[in-house]
Amino acid sequence: MAASVDEIGSSLAREVEAGGGRVYPGIPWWLRFVLSRRTLAITIGRRIYLGRELLARSADEIEAIVAHELEHVRQFARVGLLRFAWRYAGDYVRNRWRGLSSFEAYEAISFEVEARVAENRLRHAKENGEDVRTA
Numbered sequence: 001m002a003a004s005v006d007e008i009g010s011s012l013a014r015e016v017e018a019g020g021g022r023v024y025p026g027i028p029w030w031l032r033f034v035l036s037r038r039t040l041a042i043t044i045g046r047r048i049y050l051g052r053e054l055l056a057r058s059a060d061e062i063e064a065i066v067a068h069e070l071e072h073v074r075q076f077a078r079v080g081l082l083r084f085a086w087r088y089a090g091d092y093v094r095n096r097w098r099g100l101s102s103f104e105a106y107e108a109i110s111f112e113v114e115a116r117v118a119e120n121r122l123r124h125a126k127e128n129g130e131d132v133r134t135a
């Protein structure tokens with residue numbers, strides 16, 4: 001079941017749809033099993049899963065995270081599932097090899113850096129009271 005428009009805001013819901021994504025409330029049990037408890041959301045291909053903990057937060061916070069995850073949908077579409085997974089894991093291992101902590105290594109993954117740009121663009125736009133519409 002996809003998350004309702006109320007949960008993510010109608011303008012962002014349209015953007016998700018335009019990007020070919022689908023938003024689902026809750027993280028599937030088989031993913032929870034391999035993820036950190038701190039994971040708020042995860043995207044696999046076109047599917048964006050929003051954790052219960054995230055859904056309890058403010059609408060602005062949920063939307064910022066959806067913008068982040070939508071960038072991952074675009075990345076998956078751009079490079080394909082296998083190349084995404086390969087590059088993502090490769091970045092992480094290289095970052096750990098350089099001596100970064102687990103969290104720092106995750107944050108420095110190129111796909112994550114790119115997704116945070118999209119997330120922060122939405123956060124700043126909202127802070128400035130701009131009509132949030134990213135292309």
Ligand SMILES: [Zn+2]
Nearest residue numbers: 068072112115
């Ligand atoms: Zn991410």
